[in-house]
Amino acid sequence: MKELENLYDRIIQRVNINLRELEFEVNPYAQNAIPLGQMIKFYAFFGISPHHPLSFQFKHSNLAGSYFLGHCNVINSLLYKSDIRGDELKKKGDLFQYQCFEIPVNRDEEINITDSLLIKTLVHNFSHDPETLEEFFIKDTISMNYANIHGSPSDGCFLGPFATADLTTIRDCVIRRFAYVQAGEVSHLDIAAGTVWVRNPGEFNFIYQHPVDELNDYIFISPTAPPQGLFIDFVEDRKEAFQRVFDVVNIEHSTSVPTSASLDRYAVVKPTTTIGENVLVSQRAYLQNSYLGKGANAQENCYIINSQLEGFNVTAHGAKIIEADLGTNVFVGFNSFLRGCPDGRLTIGKDSIIMPHTIIDVKESLTIPPGQLVWGMIKDDEDLANHSIPIEKFSGITSGISMGNMYFEGNGASFVTAFKDRIHHILEANGAFFNGSEKKGHAQKNQYISFNTLQPYPEGHKKGLYPTIVIKP
Amino acid sequence: MKELENLYDRIIQRVNINLRELEFEVNPYAQNAIPLGQMIKFYAFFGISPHHPLSFQFKHSNLAGSYFLGHCNVINSLLYKSDIRGDELKKKGDLFQYQCFEIPVNRDEEINITDSLLIKTLVHNFSHDPETLEEFFIKDTISMNYANIHGSPSDGCFLGPFATADLTTIRDCVIRRFAYVQAGEVSHLDIAAGTVWVRNPGEFNFIYQHPVDELNDYIFISPTAPPQGLFIDFVEDRKEAFQRVFDVVNIEHSTSVPTSASLDRYAVVKPTTTIGENVLVSQRAYLQNSYLGKGANAQENCYIINSQLEGFNVTAHGAKIIEADLGTNVFVGFNSFLRGCPDGRLTIGKDSIIMPHTIIDVKESLTIPPGQLVWGMIKDDEDLANHSIPIEKFSGITSGISMGNMYFEGNGASFVTAFKDRIHHILEANGAFFNGSEKKGHAQKNQYISFNTLQPYPEGHKKGLYPTIVIKP
Numbered sequence A, B: 001m002k003e004l005e006n007l008y009d010r011i012i013q014r015v016n017i018n019l020r021e022l023e024f025e026v027n028p029y030a031q032n033a034i035p036l037g038q039m040i041k042f043y044a045f046f047g048i049s050p051h052h053p054l055s056f057q058f059k060h061s062n063l064a065g066s067y068f069l070g071h072c073n074v075i076n077s078l079l080y081k082s083d084i085r086g087d088e089l090k091k092k093g094d095l096f097q098y099q100c101f102e103i104p105v106n107r108d109e110e111i112n113i114t115d116s117l118l119i120k121t122l123v124h125n126f127s128h129d130p131e132t133l134e135e136f137f138i139k140d141t142i143s144m145n146y147a148n149i150h151g152s153p154s155d156g157c158f159l160g161p162f163a164t165a166d167l168t169t170i171r172d173c174v175i176r177r178f179a180y181v182q183a184g185e186v187s188h189l190d191i192a193a194g195t196v197w198v199r200n201p202g203e204f205n206f207i208y209q210h211p212v213d214e215l216n217d218y219i220f221i222s223p224t225a226p227p228q229g230l231f232i233d234f235v236e237d238r239k240e241a242f243q244r245v246f247d248v249v250n251i252e253h254s255t256s257v258p259t260s261a262s263l264d265r266y267a268v269v270k271p272t273t274t275i276g277e278n279v280l281v282s283q284r285a286y287l288q289n290s291y292l293g294k295g296a297n298a299q300e301n302c303y304i305i306n307s308q309l310e311g312f313n314v315t316a317h318g319a320k321i322i323e324a325d326l327g328t329n330v331f332v333g334f335n336s337f338l339r340g341c342p343d344g345r346l347t348i349g350k351d352s353i354i355m356p357h358t359i360i361d362v363k364e365s366l367t368i369p370p371g372q373l374v375w376g377m378i379k380d381d382e383d384l385a386n387h388s389i390p391i392e393k394f395s396g397i398t399s400g401i402s403m404g405n406m407y408f409e410g411n412g413a414s415f416v417t418a419f420k421d422r423i424h425h426i427l428e429a430n431g432a433f434f435n436g437s438e439k440k441g442h443a444q445k446n447q448y449i450s451f452n453t454l455q456p457y458p459e460g461h462k463k464g465l466y467p468t469i470v471i472k473p
Helices: A002-018 A027-033 A036-040 A212-218 A230-237 A239-247 A381-386 A391-395 A412-430 B002-018 B027-033 B036-040 B212-218 B230-237 B239-247 B381-386 B391-395 B412-430
Strands: A044-048 A055-059 A067-069 A071-075 A078-080 A083-085 A095-098 A101-104 A110-114 A117-119 A122-124 A135-139 A148-150 A164-166 A168-171 A180-182 A184-187 A195-200 A204-209 A220-222 A225-228 A268-270 A286-288 A303-305 A320-322 A324-326 A337-339 A346-348 A359-361 A366-368 A372-374 A388-390 A400-403 A406-410 A450-454 A468-472 B044-048 B055-059 B067-069 B071-075 B078-080 B083-085 B095-098 B101-104 B110-114 B117-119 B122-124 B135-139 B148-150 B164-166 B168-171 B180-182 B184-187 B195-200 B204-209 B220-222 B225-228 B268-270 B286-288 B303-305 B320-322 B324-326 B337-339 B346-348 B359-361 B366-368 B372-374 B388-390 B400-403 B406-410 B450-454 B468-472
Touching: A002 A027, A002 A036, A002 A078, A002 A117, A027 A225, A036 A078, A067 A071, A164 A168, A168 A180, A195 A412, A204 A412, A212 A220, A212 A230, A230 A239, A239 A268, A320 A324, A337 A346, A366 A381, A372 A391, A381 A388, A388 A391, A391 A412, A406 A412, B002 B027, B002 B036, B002 B078, B002 B117, B027 B225, B036 B078, B067 B071, B164 B168, B168 B180, B195 B412, B204 B412, B212 B220, B212 B230, B230 B239, B239 B268, B320 B324, B337 B346, B366 B381, B372 B391, B381 B388, B388 B391, B391 B412, B406 B412
Parallel strands: A044 A067, A055 A071, A067 A083, A071 A110, A078 A117, A083 A122, A110 A135, A122 A148, A148 A164, A164 A180, A168 A184, A180 A195, A268 A286, A286 A303, A303 A320, A320 A337, A324 A346, A337 A359, A346 A366, B044 B067, B055 B071, B067 B083, B071 B110, B078 B117, B083 B122, B110 B135, B122 B148, B148 B164, B164 B180, B168 B184, B180 B195, B268 B286, B286 B303, B303 B320, B320 B337, B324 B346, B337 B359, B346 B366
Antiparallel strands: A044 A450, A055 A468, A095 A101, A195 A204, A204 A406, A220 A225, A372 A388, A400 A406, A450 B450, A468 B468, B044 B450, B055 B468, B095 B101, B195 B204, B204 B406, B220 B225, B372 B388, B400 B406
């Protein structure tokens, strides 16, 4: 495994150099994150379909347990159980609208991952950076368990566990655990754990800060141990169910799936689950005894357990919904953790927006009225009052508002419109509006994917490294 | 599947053009051989190991259920459940001895399969043609179920079911069902069904002709149906056992395997089977209630059932051994079918050579003394007397001999030496003589292989075609 070890050291060094100004040492975090021995155990897999671009290049890398779709290149990198979904990349000839510019896309966009270590990370969407339209790069970057790199080119960054970079070009940044950043372009920042930051320069700026003491119960990381906490335990407890899904070549889910919906063969579905029309269930999603109404979706690393989703529900990457009833059009952002309990269910009224990285964890029943904007850490009615606001009211904000740890400045209507447009786009991309012939999205296109598996050298000095692999149409 | 159909038609046309002088039309045979719908059902797989060269290029082809190892290129071809084993190819710098020539090998040899349709075919060994040392080509060729293309470059040929081309460059030839050719170089020949032909020009010439009426019970082919007969039934009856082996990602055989032996994860092993030291069991081999002594091997498509192999037994590709006891150093050639029955076992004395494509099918016990050369179709003691001769006696032949349908001319000693050298080489290559540190062969090297799977486009006009795939170290 000499070469694998060298590669690992090389990546750590490169990221450290990038982060030297922030005086952040990635070594202890990265070193505890994943034993190299694990990296030879799992096969990588990639999808082939007539509905997706096809271009993979893997070189001098380990891809253990990772999934690839679309147009991805991975060089000198270690990808552990990560999802690299290149199915929303821009195509040659597209016009990219940025402020007053309409920029033509010169060639098919590609995800280029170089000199990086990604652990259980989701990479999706496309580069929103007008400076780098054809390349969604991830360079000299380390991301920890369940980080999301969503439409966010990254150079020289460290993302802690459950951190999310969303539609943001990040350079030389540390985004600590469970922090969410959607800010266009940032560099040389150290984003504190549990920060939720949504900014559109000149329009609005939303910042929330999770109370760190409480957050530590959910996700904690120290330089001496791998990530710990309820989030990790929750996922580990359900790990075995995925084992079976990955151990067989072909799998027949027992749940019936409408012809307009798709249930990924690498998802776990436990009884009694109902999948409605136009529903998208991605790989590594976990459904148990739940109802997904028309146009709902469950993305990578989502867990939906004992819950009802009425329809057109976006459950973004990494979100968890347990013992809850969600009305139509409820949006649940990245890595949110929404948990009722059998005797005290969580009810979320229609058209509500649960901000990314929201934690709602209740022991007694809690009802969120329709049309609310919800954020933060909520454990009872009082918390809810302090961490939510009717969307309509929020739209009326013209200068700013502050509630507890949440600060907002700018135009509320602009913020709400941006969110609503985004939700509409996601539903559209996922195929929620498919009418039988038009408006196809992932739910329809993903029905026709065949999966291929790859494994590394099993022995010798290249042990753990994958050979050079090039796949073209 | 339009492109797949076009490819199929194109291959048939090219082979027909090559075989026009023989007035042989491949269409009816090829058309019944394999429904195109089957070709999208099975994954292809290839091995990666530190002990084998690694270079694959697959382009515009279907590879359904086929296996690849070593250095193989496949272009514009359909390979159905075939084994392309490039683990005995020549390496750059090797010296190839041919008569008085010592020819340096310029670059690593590669297997190049173009414009060909191979069905359940084994491709192995290396090009023995001094004119094409660096390329083991298979071009404009169709081979049917369980054909062997062994060290035999082929251009414009048709091989019927269970036909074998061995160490022979074949051009514009038809090798009909169950015919075996080992003749150096042949062209524009139509080899009759059940012919066994071993020739070394200037040294010896061995020809045997199976009685076609009897052969038809074992393998029969007509232009209106796929191959039929006992051979096909025998294999089909045991097909399900392989299903399980191919359906799981990782498999643990319950049989214990010595550290010096290797049991391929794509083999079937049923109780109670004992695997001795230095034993090699290849993918698609089937072992049931048998004993494989030290240095024995079971190659691709071998079936060894209720049998004892004392040790250093070569069971060549496609050979079947049922209810039999084989002494040490017994060699069983390609596609031979040796079947005793529970009340009448078949016993083969040590050091005997069972020629390729021999059928021994007995209802009462039959004993072959040690040191015999055996060929043909044997159903009782009388047949045995007419189809065997002590090797020592055969070595004494200086001009020729004829026995029933067998004609031999030339030097018997030269024939025997050639066979014995070959058997020694096979045992050596398979690792039968491994002493714990030296003389490693396939049995030792194959312990460290990781397998990758590939699938074709599942839908669209490319349905059934595999994408372009390039794999390098």
